[in-house]
Amino acid sequence: xxxxxxxxxxxxxxxxxxxxxxxxxxxxxxxxxxxxxxxxxxxxxxxxxxxxxxxxxxxxxxxxxxxxxxxxxxxxxxxxxxxxxxxxxxxxxxxxxxxxxxxxxxxxxxxxxxxxxxxxxxxxxxxxxxxxxxxxxxxxxxxxxxxxxxxxxxxxxxxxxxxxxxxxxxxxxxxxxxxxxxxxxxxxxxxxxxxxxxxxxxxxxxxxxxxxxxxxxxxxxxxxxxxxxxxxxxxxxxxxxxxxxxxxxxxxxxxxxxxxxxxxxxxxxxxxxxxxxxxxxxxxxxxxxxxxxxxxxxxxxxxxxxxxxxxxxxxxxxxxxxxxxxxxxxxxxxxxxxxxxxxxxxxxxxxxxxxxxxxxxxxxxxxxxxxxxxxxxxxxxxxxxxxxxxxxxxxxxxxxxxxxxxxxxxxxxxxxxxxxxxxxxxxxxxxxxxxxxxxxxxxxxxxxxxxxxxxxxxxxxxxxxxxxxxxxxxxxxxxxxx
Amino acid sequence: xxxxxxxxxxxxxxxxxxxxxxxxxxxxxxxxxxxxxxxxxxxxxxxxxxxxxxxxxxxxxxxxxxxxxxxxxxxxxxxxxxxxxxxxxxxxxxxxxxxxxxxxxxxxxxxxxxxxxxxxxxxxxxxxxxxxxxxxxxxxxxxxxxxxxxxxxxxxxxxxxxxxxxxxxxxxxxxxxxxxxxxxxxxxxxxxxxxxxxxxxxxxxxxxxxxxxxxxxxxxxxxxxxxxxxxxxxxxxxxxxxxxxxxxxxxxxxxxxxxxxxxxxxxxxxxxxxxxxxxxxxxxxxxxxxxxxxxxxxxxxxxxxxxxxxxxxxxxxxxxxxxxxxxxxxxxxxxxxxxxxxxxxxxxxxxxxxxxxxxxxxxxxxxxxxxxxxxxxxxxxxxxxxxxxxxxxxxxxxxxxxxxxxxxxxxxxxxxxxx
Ligand SMILES: Cc1cc2nc3c(=O)[nH]c(=O)nc-3n(C[C@H](O)[C@H](O)[C@@H](O)COP(=O)(O)OP(=O)(O)OC[C@H]3O[C@@H](n4cnc5c(N)ncnc54)[C@H](O)[C@@H]3O)c2cc1C
Ligand SMILES: Cc1cc2nc3c(=O)[nH]c(=O)nc-3n(C[C@H](O)[C@H](O)[C@H](O)COP(=O)(O)OP(=O)(O)OC[C@H]3O[C@@H](n4cnc5c(N)ncnc54)[C@H](O)[C@@H]3O)c2cc1C
Numbered sequence: 001x002x003x004x005x006x007x008x009x010x011x012x013x014x015x016x017x018x019x020x021x022x023x024x025x026x027x028x029x030x031x032x033x034x035x036x037x038x039x040x041x042x043x044x045x046x047x048x049x050x051x052x053x054x055x056x057x058x059x060x061x062x063x064x065x066x067x068x069x070x071x072x073x074x075x076x077x078x079x080x081x082x083x084x085x086x087x088x089x090x091x092x093x094x095x096x097x098x099x100x101x102x103x104x105x106x107x108x109x110x111x112x113x114x115x116x117x118x119x120x121x122x123x124x125x126x127x128x129x130x131x132x133x134x135x136x137x138x139x140x141x142x143x144x145x146x147x148x149x150x151x152x153x154x155x156x157x158x159x160x161x162x163x164x165x166x167x168x169x170x171x172x173x174x175x176x177x178x179x180x181x182x183x184x185x186x187x188x189x190x191x192x193x194x195x196x197x198x199x200x201x202x203x204x205x206x207x208x209x210x211x212x213x214x215x216x217x218x219x220x221x222x223x224x225x226x227x228x229x230x231x232x233x234x235x236x237x238x239x240x241x242x243x244x245x246x247x248x249x250x251x252x253x254x255x256x257x258x259x260x261x262x263x264x265x266x267x268x269x270x271x272x273x274x275x276x277x278x279x280x281x282x283x284x285x286x287x288x289x290x291x292x293x294x295x296x297x298x299x300x301x302x303x304x305x306x307x308x309x310x311x312x313x314x315x316x317x318x319x320x321x322x323x324x325x326x327x328x329x330x331x332x333x334x335x336x337x338x339x340x341x342x343x344x345x346x347x348x349x350x351x352x353x354x355x356x357x358x359x360x361x362x363x364x365x366x367x368x369x370x371x372x373x374x375x376x377x378x379x380x381x382x383x384x385x386x387x388x389x390x391x392x393x394x395x396x397x398x399x400x401x402x403x404x405x406x407x408x409x410x411x412x413x414x415x416x417x418x419x420x421x422x423x424x425x426x427x428x429x430x431x432x433x434x435x436x437x438x439x440x441x442x443x444x445x446x447x448x449x450x451x452x453x454x455x456x457x458x459x460x461x462x463x464x465x466x467x468x469x470x471x472x473x474x475x476x477x478x479x480x481x482x
Numbered sequence: 483x484x485x486x487x488x489x490x491x492x493x494x495x496x497x498x499x500x501x502x503x504x505x506x507x508x509x510x511x512x513x514x515x516x517x518x519x520x521x522x523x524x525x526x527x528x529x530x531x532x533x534x535x536x537x538x539x540x541x542x543x544x545x546x547x548x549x550x551x552x553x554x555x556x557x558x559x560x561x562x563x564x565x566x567x568x569x570x571x572x573x574x575x576x577x578x579x580x581x582x583x584x585x586x587x588x589x590x591x592x593x594x595x596x597x598x599x600x601x602x603x604x605x606x607x608x609x610x611x612x613x614x615x616x617x618x619x620x621x622x623x624x625x626x627x628x629x630x631x632x633x634x635x636x637x638x639x640x641x642x643x644x645x646x647x648x649x650x651x652x653x654x655x656x657x658x659x660x661x662x663x664x665x666x667x668x669x670x671x672x673x674x675x676x677x678x679x680x681x682x683x684x685x686x687x688x689x690x691x692x693x694x695x696x697x698x699x700x701x702x703x704x705x706x707x708x709x710x711x712x713x714x715x716x717x718x719x720x721x722x723x724x725x726x727x728x729x730x731x732x733x734x735x736x737x738x739x740x741x742x743x744x745x746x747x748x749x750x751x752x753x754x755x756x757x758x759x760x761x762x763x764x765x766x767x768x769x770x771x772x773x774x775x776x777x778x779x780x781x782x783x784x785x786x787x788x789x790x791x792x793x794x795x796x797x798x799x800x801x802x803x804x805x806x807x808x809x810x811x812x813x814x815x816x817x818x819x820x821x822x823x824x825x826x827x828x829x830x831x832x833x834x835x836x837x838x839x840x841x842x843x844x845x846x847x848x849x850x851x852x853x854x855x856x857x858x859x860x861x862x863x864x865x866x867x868x869x870x871x872x873x874x875x876x877x878x879x880x881x882x883x884x885x886x887x888x889x890x891x892x893x894x895x896x897x898x899x900x901x
Pocket of ligand 1: 893
């Protein structure tokens with residue numbers, strides 16, 4: 001390793017390369033802290049040419065590499081399997097160019113999601129994909145995971161907003177894919193790279209399209225006695241053909257945690273669930289949509305539907321929604337955030353089953369999720385130092401995923417497969433399906449040196465990442481945790 | 483001649499009736515003397531496996547409405563047709579999604595979607611078009627401004643590969659990151675990576691109101707069209723140059739502006755009111771987009787048709803330059819697209835070269851613009867890539883093609899860089 005570290009240091013300087021155990025420790029895991037692996041080194045490139053040289057140095061030393069953004073991923077995607085070199089993109093965080101007339105921006109991958117919308121707001125524009133982690137996560141991470149967010153119901157996920165990419169292949173070759181007008185001749189390679197979890201190369205530049213800030217916004221809060229009725233209301237809204245900007249559900253346990261935290265927004269603590277509905281567009285349309293939605297919610301058992309009175313109240317509702325994961329810290333030292341999707345009409349029966357699974361395993365399970373997309377996030381609060389509880393968390397998670405697949409769903413809607421779910425991939429795909437995916441992988445990365453050990457079912461890589469294989473005692477606690 | 487042993491093997495896997503020898507049919511210089519039309523997806527996949535192992539190149543055929551797109555095919559002597567596959571079409575009205583067979587006519591999908599209170603995500607301008615064909619070409623018409631691109635509509639696909647494998651990617655749910663997004667890769671791949679056999683599609687909500695307008699406008703037409711395309715509710719916006727316009731609009735002079743709005747009644751009302759203040763002379767014209775389809779898709783409009791993509795601000799310059807150089811021009815500002823039509827005076831390359839020169843002068847690759855020659859007689863394609871793909875992008879695409887189709891049997895020669 002030391003020869004490689006020397007080579008990396010020569011590229012990025014001593015301050016841009018970490019290799020001691022205590023230095024690389026914070027990069028052992030991402031937001032899924034149950035999985036961990038020690039990086040061979042962590043490097044901080046400043047530009048594309050640094051990335052090229054780093055990737056080439058890795059090739060010369062026969063070592064893999066892992067692109068990394070902010071490490072907020074929830075599926076172990078940024079884990080350095082096989083002692084890979086972590087290529088940390090935080091120094092590449094600039095907005096390179098904005099074209100307000102054509103409505104696009106060209107940015108570096110380390111740019112924080114929320115900073116992009118902030119940078120283009122003066123032009124009356126915004127970047128639509130808004131993961132709840134948007135104050136920290138990066139555009140590069142978003143591209144790799146094809147991230148969504150509450151407003152993807154109307155605006156689509158990251159893939160619907162990326163026009164072009166610059167990518168450094170594991171050979172060190174730089175390719176530019178797509179174009180600023182969103183159409184380029186040949187295969188849709190941009191579409192193939194978005195969502196590929198860093199396994200096809202390092203994204204070093206992203207051209208995204210920007211949306212005009214909506215003329216008007218209406219935010220509603222439907223108050224329900226239970227989460228199943230809230231899900232039924234979502235099904236009815238979808239069936240009616242209405243396309244709100246967002247349809248998000250928080251259940252009772254989530255509301256309690258949020259209201260006891262700094263994100264408190266005055267949500268009714270006695271509600272079984274709230275449905276946060278956002279509409280945007282021209283004012284005359286909003287009024288009618290608001291009434292139609294209110295009628296649907298009331299018919300499905302809402303006790304009332306409140307309307308955010310002003311921008312402040314709207315922001316409070318959203319801070320509560322987006323801060324919900326953080327607020328869960330009150331329920332236990334650890335949080336397992338699940339992510340699966342079912343057809344929306346199946347939400348009521350699946351959510352009931354998910355709650356039943358949580359109860360049966362004696363777990364603190366709460367739900368805060370992108371209901372309009374059928375994208376569930378059952379969250380389990382626990383304490384990893386209790387091996388029996390951890391066992392139950394993992395077993396419940398397994399059952400939840402199988403329940404979603406049985407309902408016609410999939411095992412991840414936005415967090416990705418990473419190391420977390422690669423052994424569930426066979427619930428969805430056949431050998432032949434994996435064969436097709438491997439063809440794509442080989443075309444970009446024939447030696448599988450870009451982010452090995454992800455997406456595809458387990459191989460020799462990363463057995464250490466699995467908490468079952470590692471032994472619970474070795475699962476590291478994050479800095480600052482009890 | 484295709485050798486007898488190959489024919490026997492094809493008949494064994496696809497069934498006697500599915501393998502039809504016929505007089506040679508021409509397509510862009512290829513002579514096709516065999517049509518294989520399997521009746522099941524299993525048979526189709528097995529047929530592909532046989533063709534790959536025997537290195538028998540195929541041209542994939544859906545409804546046959548758009549076979550002319552692409553470079554000259556290389557060596558193909560047989561059609562592989564989806565026409566005999568079952569036209570599956572199941573609409574899930576609760577979800578607003580549909581499971582559709584590749585051979586299902588796009589028009590049938592539209593009818594089924596309407597029956598369930600939804601709308602198809604695709605235009606149905608040609609009764610022959612199949613869902614497989616629409617997805618394979620990913621080339622859409624004027625209404626894709628409102629309907630969205632084909633790549634957004636496709637949620638999941640079943641694809642038969644040249645290896646003979648039947649594969650799936652994506653699924654029926656509307657949000658999904660489980661594994662690579664191969665759906666995006668196959669959509670628009672022109673049948674060169676695999677044969678699409680089934681799709682899960684996202685339907686569009688039924689609009690409460692739909693209203694179209696058309697009328698002649700002055701030189702301000704382009705700017706007006708751009709503004710109209712950015713209004714809420716805009717579903718199709720095009721500006722047709724005066725000369726071409728005469729074919730579909732009897733009255734007046736000047737460019738023809740076509741605007742169609744769809745959506746909630748108040749949105750459409752507001753959009754119409756805006757349009758009336760800006761272009762009072764526009765009349766309601768419910769069939770305007772239908773007539774536009776007829777004009778821009780008809781082979782009789784012109785011998786050569788180019789599709790130019792450019793960021794909107796550059797589109798207007800391209801439109802004017804092409805106009806000055808004698809092309810018929812239709813610009814869709816909301817789609818960042820201009821169609822340029824050229825007639826040929828003689829069957830030699832002089833006119834074709836001149837047309838390419840005019841197009842290249844109007845297209846600035848440094849701003850992300852490019853052009854493809856979508857329609858042309860076979861001989862006019864000789865010696866060039868009709869997709870005009872930049873050389874730098876080709877090596878990766880070639881590698882990809884050879885990974886998916888190592889024997890080169892799927893539409894060989896057709897795609898970018900004669901892949
Ligand atoms: C140049 C062009 C312009 C267009 N303009 C418009 C428009 O203005 N409005 C509009 O509504 N639509 C438009 N379309 C879309 C058009 O409706 C579809 O392309 C459709 O007609 C093709 O369907 P088809 O079944 O007739 O395909 P075919 O004509 O049979 O085949 C077209 C191409 O797709 C391939 N293909 C067909 N089926 C499959 C399959 N199952 N798997 C893999 N490959 C397959 C073929 O090999 C061929 O290369 C346009 C398409 C093209 C190519
Ligand atoms: C509290 C919280 C809320 C969240 N809410 C949402 C949500 O609403 N929606 C959602 O979709 N996700 C959500 N996430 C998950 C996570 O934030 C997203 O997956 C995000 O896109 C990860 O970005 P990152 O910069 O942190 O990437 P990382 O975690 O560092 O990496 C994620 C993946 O991206 C790859 N990658 C990073 N940079 C590059 C690059 N330059 N080139 C190639 N590959 C790269 C990595 O290799 C890895 O596979 C949430 C996470 C948390 C902790």
